[in-house]
Amino acid sequence: MEAHCDTLVRGLVEAGHDVTLFASGDSDPALPLHPIAPTSYEAELPWALWHGTPTLRAWLTRTYARAWTEILAGDYDVVHNNALFPDLLDWGTRDEVPMVTSLHVPPFEALAEAVARNADIPWQERTVCSGQQQGLWPAGRTRVAWNGIDIARWPFTAHGQGRAILVGRITPTKGTLEAIDAAEAAGIALDIAGPIDCRDYWAEVKARLRLPHRYLGHLSGNALVTAVRQSSVLLATPMWDEPFGLTMIEAMACGVPVAGLARGAIPEVIGEAGAVAATVADLPRAIRRALGVDRATARARAGRHFSVAAMIERYEAAYASAVAGARFASSRARTRALLA
Incomplete structure (x- = not known):
């Protein structure tokens, strides 16, 4: 997942996008990095030892909440959610933030439940890395975006x-x-x-x-x-x-x-x-x-299928759909308010 995110960020920058990477401070400084923690949780709370514990859950919640506060204060067109933290989907729905969530793994309970809760939100898009994975997740706005390499x-x-x-x-x-x-x-x-x-x-x-x-x-x-x-x-x-x-x-x-x-x-x-x-x-x-x-x-x-350019093109289509969904939802809300 980390290698995929690195390739994705570099590819988006190369394609002319203005990118901010919210990640740990020990990430590659050559990337457009906005640190949200000094080091990755693996350096502080190794997954093998802390998985499923309230301590790691609290660390993740604080860290992603810090990123979300920065996102809401910024002028971002769309968020690409490369994490596997379920709350991010709920926050995106609550705050009407256009978001594309990449589901890099087969479903696990908490994330599958968050996907189901937000399945029909027009400004939330989801991607899976293969067609085989698509049928494993709850129905909704999910598209296939094959991984790419340099x-x-x-x-x-x-x-x-x-x-x-x-x-x-x-x-x-x-x-x-x-x-x-x-x-x-x-x-x-x-x-x-x-x-x-x-x-x-x-x-x-x-x-x-x-x-x-x-x-x-x-x-x-x-x-x-x-x-x-x-x-x-x-x-x-x-x-x-x-x-x-x-x-x-x-x-x-x-x-x-x-x-x-x-x-x-x-x-x-x-x-x-x-x-x-x-x-x-x-x-x-x-x-x-x-x-x-x-x-x-x-x-x-x-x-033809697995270059960075091909991957970026698939993600750009998902970004455009999420942004359009947010505009449609906002327009509909304004219409309801006028008619009330």
Whole structure:
């Protein structure tokens, strides 16, 4: 979510919008930042320890209320709500502030209830990152806005080096062991890049990591880009319904086709840039099919649908709708007042 917000802010500024980022003071100073807390809550009240506690709830309420006061005092056309704090939707309705809320995760109770309460407010728009996610949220003004990346950061490479790659946290929900099984069955060497999220699971993975398979570590920056662009296929093996999958579009931008399981938004994102397996048992065949996809096809799909410009265009449509909804609502209120 933080990476998405960073990309979004930079893209909006590049597109000529006047942007204020309400975020913690330890955010990138190159951004148009208005600090609402000295540091992120993770530095003070780590989510793993404080999730669901009154202490964290109070911290979040104070911090977002500080931002909201600044918003009401400012001259803003629209608010893009990238937080998952339910009260913001209620505040937007109460104060008739045009707002677009991005729902980055599957529904959880408090946020789903806030979405339902404000489902038909004409100045409130909501976006989800895939069509698969759209049906999970309460009905109302919800549109699909696929995530975007800086395509230039992921340069096209015409040929891979014959290896597969899996990028993501090493945890059962990412299907690391299933990816190893599928690579072995498909006869292709597998590189794994990502942080070790579950130590017990890592012990199982490590026991299976014999040559030609390799663990590259938790790569970032140029090291990750190099590892991805040199690969011949990216594996996407989630054991849950993945809402989107940024690693797939990063690979596609490099020209790397994707072989993925048909979970969540995986088929929607891959499209013609790879192959989808209905089951884990079908994944080796999907890998072989993906290896036959023209790398230029993968790059073209990334550029057409998942660039920053494409993402900004989708959000601009949502902003315009929210602003128009607020004008309509205000006009209707003035009409009622005149007729009273």
